Amino acid sequence: MTHRSERLLGVSALARVEGEGAMRVTVRDGRVEDVRLSIYEPPRFFEAFLRGRAWTEPPDITARICGICPVAYQLTACAAIEDACGVAVHREEPGIAALRRLLYCGEWIESHTLHVYLLHAPDFLGLPDALTLARTERATVERGLRLKKAGNDLLETLGGRAIHPVNVRLGGFHRLPTGAELARLERQLTQARRDAEEALEWVGGFDFPELEIEHALLALSEPDRYAIDTGTPLAEPGGAFPVRDFERHVTEHQVAHSTALQADLDGRRHLCGPLARWNLNHRRLPAAVQAAAAGAGLGGRCTNPFRSIVVRAAEVLWAVDESLRIIADYRPPSRPHLEVPPRAGIGYAATEAPRGTLYHRYELDAEGGVRSAVIVPPTAQNQRAVESDLRDFVQARLDLDDAELTRQCEQAIRNYDPCISCAAHFLDLTVDRG
Amino acid sequence: MTTSTPVTAPRPEPDAGHRAPRLAVWKFSSCDGCQLTLLDAEDELLPLAGRVEIAYFLEASRHQEPGPYDLSLVEGSIATPEDEERIRRVRADSRYLVVIGACATAGGIQALRNLADVKEYARTVYARPDYIRTLDRSRPVSDYVPVDFELRGCPIDKGQLLEVVCAFLAGRRPDIPDQSVCFACKARGTVCVTTAHGIPCLGPVTHAGCGAICPAYGRGCYGCFGPVTGARTDALLPLLRRDGLGEREIVRFYRTFNAEAPAFAAAARRAGGQDEAGERDRAGERDRAGEEDSASEHEESEGEGGAA
Numbered sequence: 001m002t003h004r005s006e007r008l009l010g011v012s013a014l015a016r017v018e019g020e021g022a023m024r025v026t027v028r029d030g031r032v033e034d035v036r037l038s039i040y041e042p043p044r045f046f047e048a049f050l051r052g053r054a055w056t057e058p059p060d061i062t063a064r065i066c067g068i069c070p071v072a073y074q075l076t077a078c079a080a081i082e083d084a085c086g087v088a089v090h091r092e093e094p095g096i097a098a099l100r101r102l103l104y105c106g107e108w109i110e111s112h113t114l115h116v117y118l119l120h121a122p123d124f125l126g127l128p129d130a131l132t133l134a135r136t137e138r139a140t141v142e143r144g145l146r147l148k149k150a151g152n153d154l155l156e157t158l159g160g161r162a163i164h165p166v167n168v169r170l171g172g173f174h175r176l177p178t179g180a181e182l183a184r185l186e187r188q189l190t191q192a193r194r195d196a197e198e199a200l201e202w203v204g205g206f207d208f209p210e211l212e213i214e215h216a217l218l219a220l221s222e223p224d225r226y227a228i229d230t231g232t233p234l235a236e237p238g239g240a241f242p243v244r245d246f247e248r249h250v251t252e253h254q255v256a257h258s259t260a261l262q263a264d265l266d267g268r269r270h271l272c273g274p275l276a277r278w279n280l281n282h283r284r285l286p287a288a289v290q291a292a293a294a295g296a297g298l299g300g301r302c303t304n305p306f307r308s309i310v311v312r313a314a315e316v317l318w319a320v321d322e323s324l325r326i327i328a329d330y331r332p333p334s335r336p337h338l339e340v341p342p343r344a345g346i347g348y349a350a351t352e353a354p355r356g357t358l359y360h361r362y363e364l365d366a367e368g369g370v371r372s373a374v375i376v377p378p379t380a381q382n383q384r385a386v387e388s389d390l391r392d393f394v395q396a397r398l399d400l401d402d403a404e405l406t407r408q409c410e411q412a413i414r415n416y417d418p419c420i421s422c423a424a425h426f427l428d429l430t431v432d433r434g
Numbered sequence: 435m436t437t438s439t440p441v442t443a444p445r446p447e448p449d450a451g452h453r454a455p456r457l458a459v460w461k462f463s464s465c466d467g468c469q470l471t472l473l474d475a476e477d478e479l480l481p482l483a484g485r486v487e488i489a490y491f492l493e494a495s496r497h498q499e500p501g502p503y504d505l506s507l508v509e510g511s512i513a514t515p516e517d518e519e520r521i522r523r524v525r526a527d528s529r530y531l532v533v534i535g536a537c538a539t540a541g542g543i544q545a546l547r548n549l550a551d552v553k554e555y556a557r558t559v560y561a562r563p564d565y566i567r568t569l570d571r572s573r574p575v576s577d578y579v580p581v582d583f584e585l586r587g588c589p590i591d592k593g594q595l596l597e598v599v600c601a602f603l604a605g606r607r608p609d610i611p612d613q614s615v616c617f618a619c620k621a622r623g624t625v626c627v628t629t630a631h632g633i634p635c636l637g638p639v640t641h642a643g644c645g646a647i648c649p650a651y652g653r654g655c656y657g658c659f660g661p662v663t664g665a666r667t668d669a670l671l672p673l674l675r676r677d678g679l680g681e682r683e684i685v686r687f688y689r690t691f692n693a694e695a696p697a698f699a700a701a702a703r704r705a706g707g708q709d710e711a712g713e714r715d716r717a718g719e720r721d722r723a724g725e726e727d728s729a730s731e732h733e734e735s736e737g738e739g740g741a742a
Contacts, residue, residue, distance in 0.1 A: 015496040020461060043568055044463060044513075048555035049546040053686065060656065061690065064543045067467020067589060118473060118494065129495035131483040138480070145476040152474060160647040162474060163467040163589040164658070167651045174653040336652075410496070 005029050009394070009406050016119040016129070016414060023409060025394050032398075035391045037383055037413070047373045055081050055342045055368035056170055062360070062375065063164045066419055068114065071107040071159065072353035074168040075100055075229055080360040081170055084347025087340045089172060090230065095333030096172040101229045102326045103158045103168070104351070108228065108319040109151030109192070110162065111354040112312045115417045116203060117144030120309050123411035124206040140202065143195050147316065150192035154323065157181050172337030186327050189320055196320045197292060200313040204296025208306045209408070211393060215385050216270035218250070219277040220352050226277075226284045226318060228352040234280050238266055244348040246359045250376060262383045263376060269384040272356030273416065274311035278302050289318045305389055305415040312354075312417075342368025353378055355419045379419045386416050455603050458490035458503040460524050462510025462517050463544055463572060467589040468535035469493055469509045475592050482596075486603065501527030505602050508581075511537040511572040513544060518569075518578060525579035530602050533575045534595065536588035540660050540695040543588070544572040548694055574694070583608060588658040588691040591643045614638055614662040615655045618646035627654055634677040636687065639665035639697070656690065661697035671705060681706050 007027040014021050026034040046065055050058055058077040063070035078100075082089060090097040118130045121144075127133050134141040152162040158177055159165025167174050220231030221240065233249070234240045241249055250270075252263045264270060279301055282290065293314040302311065344366040350359040356378025363371040393412050397405055459469050473479065473494060489499035506528035512521055525531055536542050547555055548571040556568070575581055585598050585608075594610055601608035611617075615637035619626065627633040627649045635654030637646070641662040648655045661667075667688075674684050685706035688698040 013492055013498075015492045015498075016494065043556070043559065044544040045547055045552075045555040045559055046543075048558040049543075049550065051558075054683070057686070057690075061543065064465050064467075064588065064691065067465040067470045070465075070467070114470075114473065122496075128497035129488075131480070131488060131495065132497075134480050134483070141480065145479065148474075149476040152476070160651045161589075161644070163470060166648050166653065166656075169653070175651045407496075 007402070009402055009409065011406055011410055014410060014413060016122070016410075021418065023390070023413060025390065025409065027394070027398065030398060032391050032395045035387045035394070037387050037390070039379075039383075047375055050362075050370050050373040053370050055085070055340075055362070055364050055370060058360075058362065058370065058373065059168050059170065060164075060166075063168075065375070065377070067163050068111050068419060069107060069353045069355065070164045071104055071155065071168070072351060072358050074165065075104060076349050076351045076353075076358050076360045077362075078168065078170055079230075079349035079351065080347040080362050081364070082340055082347065083349055084345040084362055084364050085170075085340045085343055086345075087171060087338055089338060092338055093172065093333045093335070095331055096337065097229075098326050098330060099158060099173060099177070099333075102323055103155065103165070104229050105319040105323045105326070106151050106154030106158065108354050109196075109316055109323070110148055110155060111151070112316045112319070113144060113148040113151060113199070115354070116199065116309055116312050116316070117141065117148065119417070120312075120411075120414050121203065121206075123414060124203075124309070143198060147192050147195040147199060150188050150195075150320070153188060154185055157185055169337055170340040172333070172335075174336060176332060176336045182327050182330060186324065189324050189327070193317070193320050193324070196313070196317040200292055200296045200310070200317050203309050203313045204298075206309070208304055210304075211306060211389075211396075211412075212303045213305060213389055213392065214303055215388075216265050216268045217276040217279055218265050218270050218272045218357055218381070219280045220350055220357060221281055222284065224284070226281055226322070231350075231352070233350060233357065235265055235270075236280060243350050243359070246348065246350060246376070247361070247374065250359070250381065252376060252380060263381040264384060265381075269388055270381065271385045272378050272381050273354075274308045274315065274356075275302055275305065276356065277315070277352065278311045285314075285318055286321065289314060289321060292317055305412065308415050308417075315354075342366070353419075355379060355417050356381060377419065379416075382416050382418070386413060386418065389415075454485065454487040455504040456489040456499070456502075457486045457599070458501070458506045458524075458528065459488075459493070460490070460506060460508045460510075460520075461492065462508065462521065462538065462575075463513035464510030464535065464537045464542065466493065466509070468538075468587070468595075469507070471534075471590050471592050471595050472507075475596060478596055482599070486599075503528050505530045505532065505599065507599075508533045508538050508575055509535050511542045511544060512569070512575060512578055513572040514568055516567075521575055521578050530582045531575075531579070532583045532585060532598055532602065533581050534585045534587075534590050534598075536586065536658065536660060536691050537572075538575050539584040539586055540692045540698075541572040541574050543691050543693075545694040546689065547572055549689065572694075585610065585643075586641045586659040587643055591645065594643050611642065612663050613642045614665075615640045615642050615644070615646050615649075615659070618642040618644070619649050622646050622650060624649045627652065628673060628677065632677045634674050634679050634687070636670075638670050639667050639701070657688065657698065658691045660692035660695040665697040665701075667697060667701035668704070671701075674705075 009025040011023045022038040024036045059074045062073040062077045065073050122129050130141050155162040160167040217236040220227040221234035222231045232240045249266050250263050296310050298310055346363045348361050350357055359376040361374040552570045598608040628635045633654045636657040637655035640655050640657045641659040643659050685702045688702035692698050
């Protein structure tokens with residue numbers, strides 16, 4: 001071996017993320033030369049085989065892109081196809097729209113709590129996993145599992161099952177929930193609210209590495225409420241734009257080292273997901289949630305990616321409150337779903353998946369056959385930001401040994417809750433220090 | 435492809451002594467939903483973790499122990515050249531290998547590529563398809579290595595998964611009934627959606643396990659658990675037609691989440707005739723691969739035999 005001017009750090013299989021990826025960092029002469037987030041999840045070609053399917057099918061089919069956020073795919077597909085067919089569920093049957101939002105809240109509670117407790121918190125505690133944490137802090141892990149279960153029970157009640165729900169269809173639902181089912185959920189969510197408050201307080205007390213990073217931001221936004229199932233894309237810088245212009249602003253590129261496409265926002269690296277939503281929308285959160293978040297250390301603007309876990313916990317508390325509000329205000333719609341007759345056209349929609357903005361576009365023929373489909377998932381959008389953050393992060397920590405630096409890099413990647421199956425891809429870290 | 439038929443497999447003996455059984459969870463081409471089912475077992479997760487050593491479960495832990503493993507759960511289909519190598523290593527390292535979910539047992543939704551030109555698919559999705567390494571077909575794990583048990587579903591059912599894990603840990607056969615969704619519907623007391631409402635339903639030919647959720651929510655079963663053994667798809671065909679499905683719709687009904695499960699693949703071929711472009715492509719592929727004979731045999735035993 002010659003002199004150590006080059007250092008290679010690698011994780012060949014990133015743990016505690018959804019999907020499969022790798023990371024490779026090359027350092028030469030004390031400078032980070034290259035950072036690659038490789039997603040080697042096999043391509044699954046959804047956009048290709050959606051062509052030729054009927055307009056009613058994408059909600060069930062695109063759910064299978066991701067087992068952790070199937071509702072995001074189902075509801076975005078529904079909204080885009082309804083847009084193509086000229087049906088506005090929000091306007092015509094607000095009760096159905098409220099149930100959709102309630103279902104989406106269930107996914108937010110379940111998915112965020114999974115990430116907070118099982119995927120991300122162990123990093124802050126120096127542990128390999130939450131099961132190890134349970135040996136010393138069993139009550140803490142049980143609290144997380146109870147909260148996660150509240151989200152899953154909501155999904156199962158409204159959706160039929162938690163993973164790949166069966167009850168979602170174009171125009172609404174196959175079956176409406178009964179009053180008794182909603183009353184049971186209300187009792188459970190009332191309990192869950194305490195768990196969510198304690199979870200927020202818990203993660204607020206973690207030690208956060210110093211790191212402040214400015215990215216361009218993208219999140220859906222609404223004037224009077226926290227946007228998840230509807231809203232207008234809001235870019236910073238750049239401002240709001242209609243969802244039908246999404247692909248003019250967010251463009252995807254392919255890189256050789258990843259099966260996931262990488263997207264940028266008006267030519268700039270950007271971030272979507274919890275930090276983007278917090279910075280663009282936290283004023284839309286109810287005062288009680290804002291106060292609890294402030295108590296957990298979230299200020300007016302948050303640019304430390306490690307604090308994304310606190311934003312997630314605050315969003316869980318919000319989703320529990322929002323669920324309780326929806327149930328309290330619920331007036332059963334006159335029918336479980338609107339008819340969505342096909343017509344030729346193009347439909348666009350975006351929603352806020354737990355990991356960030358998810359966009360779908362469908363082009364239909366007059367019989368409702370899908371002529372083309374475009375899906376831009378949040379992880380594809382965040383990939384360049386992850387790589388960029390890692391570059392700065394490693395540069396500032398070159399004094400660490402390989403094992404510790406690698407561990408911290410993995411933690412930094414988990415800040416983004418990368419949903420690599422969604423991006424069509426897996427994480428494998430290699431740091432080259434030669 | 436019978437769910438309850440174990441296949442003989444090499445089984446390294448466990449170490450002597452009373453150490454906890456070692457569990458590994460592997461992911462291939464998939465959505466993560468089936469391994470997530472284990473983490474979704476909120477009430478059972480900690481008790482289970484007390485009974486087994488979780489030696490490899492990337493989605494749950496950074497801690498990774500080398501094999502051998504007593505029980506490997508495998509999610510996902512074999513869809514890349516790397517997958518082919520990796521599944522052989524997993525088999526060699528595992529005393530029992532259980533495959534979970536539609537991807538691992540039947541190639542999954544990504545097996546829709548098997549009916550098409552995968553190069554054209556790659557051109558559709560990627561600007562540089564030459565960067566993409568993928569096999570022409572997405573296949574079940576059992577096409578590559580012997581498996582000890584196949585648990586169906588897209589996704590699998592939590593209760594069934596826990597039953598399978600507990601059974602293998604206890605050294606007994608899993609109690610996973612090989613029945614159709616119709617049995618589960620009757621047990622649940624759901625009124626038949628086909629008989630009462632004329633809703634097309636794949637329940638009679640689909641393996642039970644989900645708890646017959648779809649009919650309970652007022653929709654027909656869409657076959658996400660794949661075919662039940664002896665699926666009488668011929669008998670169902672007139673009912674699907676009566677309830678308003680045309681040939682193309684029936685073909686799509688069978689070709690979604692378990693498109694390459696032999697009984698569903700055969701049913702789609704019979705419903706749609708032999709004149710589809712996709713069929714020609716597929717037959718051509720099989721000829722090239724020299725698989726025509728084994729494929730016909732499989733179809734014979736699953737399709738015709740079941741309908742007799």
